[in-house]
Amino acid sequence: MKRLVVLLLLLVQYNLFSQDDLFNERPPMFPDCKNASIESQQKCFNENVFQLLFNKFKVPQNVLDDNYKGEVVILFEVDTTGQFKIIYVDAMYDELKDEVERVFSEFPKIKPGIYNGNPTFKQYSITLKIPLEDKVVETQDLRQENEISKIERQAKLEYDEVNASIKSFSNKSYSSQLNIPFTHADYSRFDRSMNLVGTNSHTASKPFVYNDVSKYFDFKAETEALKKETSSWVGRKLWNEHLVQVEANDFWFTVDPILDLEGGKDTNADFSTTYNNTRGLLVQGGLGKHFNFYTTVYESQGRFAQYVNDYAESLKAFGPDPAIVPGRGIGKRFRTDSYDYPVAEAYLSYAPAKFINIQFGHGKNFIGDGYRSLFLSDVASPHPFLKLNTSFWKIKYTNTWMWLKDVRPDATVDKAFLTKYMATHYLSWNVSKRLNIGLFESVLWTNSNNRGFDINYLNPVIFYRAIEFETGQGAGNALLGASAKYKWNDNVNLYSQFILDEFSLTDVTAGQKSWKNKFGYQLGVKYFNAFKVNNLMLQFEYNRVRPYTYSHNTIVLNYGHNNQSMAHLWGANFSEAILIGRYHYKRWFGNAKIVLGVRGLDYNDGTDNFSYGGDIYRDYNDRPFDTGIKVGQGNKTDTFYANLQGGYLINPASNLKIFTDITFRNFNPEVETASAFKSNTVWFNIGLRTDLFNWYFDF
Template identity: 55%
Template sequence: MKNSYILLLLVFGFTTFAQTSSREQFPLFSECEASVLDQQEACFYNTIQNFVYTNYKVADDVKSANFKGNVIALFEVDTTGTFKILYIDAPYESLKTETKRVFELLPKVKPATYSGRKTYSKFTLKIAIPLEKPNVFSSKTEVVQDKTNTTLIDNTKELSEYDDIVYKPFENPQFKSKGNIMFSHQNYGVFDALLNQVGSNNHTASKPFSYDEVAKYYDFETVNQSALKQKESWWGRKFWNENLVAIQGEGYWFALNPILDLRIGKDTESEASNTFVNTRGVKIDGGLGEQLTFSTSIFESQGRFADYYNGFAESIRPSGGNPAIIPGIGIAKRFKEDAYDFPMAEANIKYTPSQFINLQLGYGRNFLGDGYRSLLQGDGTSPYPFFKINTTFWKIKYTNTYMWLKDVRDLATVDGTYATKYMASHYLSWNATKRLNIGFFENVVWTNTNERGFDFNFVNPLIFYRAVEFGSSSKTGNAVLGLSSKYKWNNQINFYGQFLIDEFAIGDVQESNQSWRNKFGYQVGVKYYDAFKVKNLLLQLEYNQVRPYVYSHSNPLTNYGHNNQSMGHNWGANFRELVAIARYYKGRYFADAKLIYGQRGFDFNNGTDNFNYGGNIYLDYDENRPYDTGVSIAQGNKTTVMIADLQVGYLVNPASNLKVFGNILFRNFDPTAETAATVKSNTTWFSIGLRSDLFNWYFDY
């Protein structure tokens, strides 16, 4: 045990990473060489404090701002006795420049030694602004020594570990991370053309993408810098350019942003005074090292919509008395007399143990396909828990997703608890050539019948689900198969498609009798990038067709649905649909136009005709079929649907994806016969708002 000194810093805070022992010698200024050993450490501190105080000049911009705070300087004394700045934390560039200048004026000293050998020593200096005369280093320190280490214990000062944490300027590390990019068609349209160049070896069907997947083709940092507004004030930077809170350190980072969706509108045919959405929330993204990333979003919302959308939301309401399920969001409770309160949360934790594999534990949605719709796995449902494995190598990407879903119908609810069902899917994407991609899909849904729980027969990522499902019992499981493709004609034109088989009878196909058992659907589409040589103009044309009874099952509990919504196409089954889309952006401005024309087949349910015509996937297809052959698309209460949607807007903040927009939607819904569920209507819906665009919210029902 021996005594040493440590400085009581009231104005200058001084901590050291160097350790003092009988074998270690502090750096020495020439004026400190005559000091006794116990005073040499104190002399070093006092000399550097006085030197900085004497030579430091605070710039006029700092003085005029009446700034009060600290400059933190991390520096070292190398083996030649030269002072070198390692890092400076200061709110003004002039303070950083002045700190560097002062340290360059410091004379060389005798370097620190350890066991007689010259060594590096690191220190942290805290400079108070405005400058104040430093105090003298004179307090006593108790030294505790063991066989492996020497530790200074200061009887008059707290530990410096907390203050020694070094923060770096936030350099948007998410742009190079393995974190997911929140999926919306509008957001992904910005880099869609670059990902679909001829010769690229990526896989665009499985969404959402990660930043590092896209960064190979799209320079997030350059685009972000070019879009920044010149704002000096803190409020200006945070509103127009930056994350609200952003922290980056050694190997970690996180960012926090508010979530807003504030919109007001009017359905001109409605008796309600207006439509509105009032969403507040928070989104957190982060990374720990290069392998682990995470994100979470929490929303609290109230809203009232156009009459047709309110009617659809109430038609899929859950058991238990709540009035509606907001499509894509979740169960809603009543707000006031004619509006809804609908909270939502999403989360994702992603671990990447190697360049070939990443594992995701999430609560959200997934999407498979290159089109506006997906017949294989869409994102129009409420969020759900899932576990996903992505394996990428050579020309292959293999995606395994395991999902926990809910059936919220009255018939499936016991003692107030919704029924749980499980889903597992495989999707193999193969770049067969530099232009052609082929995807193979299989999926199985099963229930907890006989306390079956999560059946580990389906955990094996390489197994063929249809055979396992049949062996486990085809009545408590439902398997579907699918095929997808994409062909790059050139860098401007891509063709894509999907084919889904829910059930298929070869004999009936050969007889050409349009059997109800031939349950399949298909999609064909084309994208035209930089259309007609207009930079950033995307034109898209897509046709979707799904036969009656697709996605349904003999046991409705094992259908292809979740929370009374389809896990495939948003319209369920028994329809044909043509979609035309135009997207354009320039800088922060954007415009989207969409036209949908379709024919859908609904049930009559009018007391005299209660047949199941195959559009409602939550009905048992073994009962109430009107016929077994001659089954055609849009059979039953044939309804023509036309939707035209135009949106223009401006990206307010790229960091939080906050957009201001105006929207107008025209909808014509013309059924053959009006029933309680199919009411003829013509809707004109105007909206303006401010929204954090984080996911696809579909209003085209």
């Protein structure tokens, strides 16, 4: 009897253990799986999930039209209440992802999975074949509660959760702190919108950031208006979108190729064709709401019109490389008569508060409302800079610190180019709804007495002239300037600049045209929607700069970088008149430009080696006389330049354009020298270009 009781107790214990084991763990349960055996419940769950998917899923029409064959990988969860939830979907088409979301939203609520007798959530992955196949696909259970810990499970799902955070691209660049790439033609699209009577905008300090311009110009509306209807991936990337565009809640970025592929003919050149072959990459994006980044890398080879090649070689730096491609950088010899000129530009942009933007990078800046700038221009090569833009009330204050190079042999030490520094202040004040005035100052200095980057010039609210006296008058070169803009009405703007390098009141009142009166001025007008033609902008501008402006008796302290001017392309000792017309209609555009000018060049012929004030890389003490100084003195040269361009915007996202243009140039010095000789150029060109910066060939 005793043995029988023990046996019965053992049987009860075994039965209880078996029952506990049966309900220890099971998958989520559909109603028709209730009577399935433990071993069959997972299979029953798989069949139900697939059948629901197969019955409800409708392949989008554009996927069918493309005859797409592939897979949709779905990561989903059944939570502790039995509710289905999508975690992540990997598919080639956004429409496939949207369809998966729709189907799962219609899944019924079922009994949740069980672990240790308690409801638990279960995660699975399933692969759906496109076109749909009428067969059950096994789901993979991603949760092994009895094998791995909770922290391990989270780690294993981390990559998928990152993928799950990706959402449809909405182009956050339009509200970002990124710069709008500065080209005169593209800026004319929103120039009128920013200059309407009554706006509190500031338009001189360039490039603009998208967040500032978006208050006046609707980039998204323009993008939609230009959008081409296309359903294929290739069509979208060619006509409408960035090549790569990724967005999540707290970051976004885009990647685009850069192209500048051109071919042409200079009728005045000995060689057969001109060309430019640029390939590169552009990466930009944002982290959070206040931090943005931008980088471009270019690899280029080119041979330009003969007068451009001659000018590039006249800029030659110390060393074996034969040229500096104007506006770009040092050009190595490529083949026998071409240049290889790699360039990289990048910056970080941060807005810690609504009223301030800080940028640090390698690139170019511009101050002014005109085509030219007498303050700070973008005609020289890119360089390192730190910029601080502060906006409040009716004020915008721009501080820029730059690291420049003097690449002349005389300034080179141990085969290293000399570094010089430049700091600028520009204060823009909207006096009224129509009138804006600006105050400008800049200073250049070098590492004299091993002072390096002088901390005195980091102060953003000082007058540089006073600091120049404190550090020694020969230690720097300070310039002052003023600007004004008047909005005649919504369609007509008047603008001006005045730059003062040196001024002697005594000499002015003496009326003898002293060399010390080094100054220049600009007068201009813009006419938007000219003659009631929408999107037609006409511009007239006159610039005049007296001899020896921007130069210095210590040459390294001149207003230059990489043997190029940091202000006007022509240096000094010139006057010019410019007429520009710009028009765009949908994706089509046309630009026309005429430049008429008089310049005073040096002779440099061995018998007359005086500086007549046009070359800012000459010591002004080499002048031939102190009085009677006038614009155009020296080897007087008449210049005529005309350019007509037309094209089509292929992709607004990357600013890829196809264009053709023709250039006429007549350069006529009174006396021909080795560096200044008569030439007549007709230059035809056609190309495919990612338009991100200004080319200046009007010298």
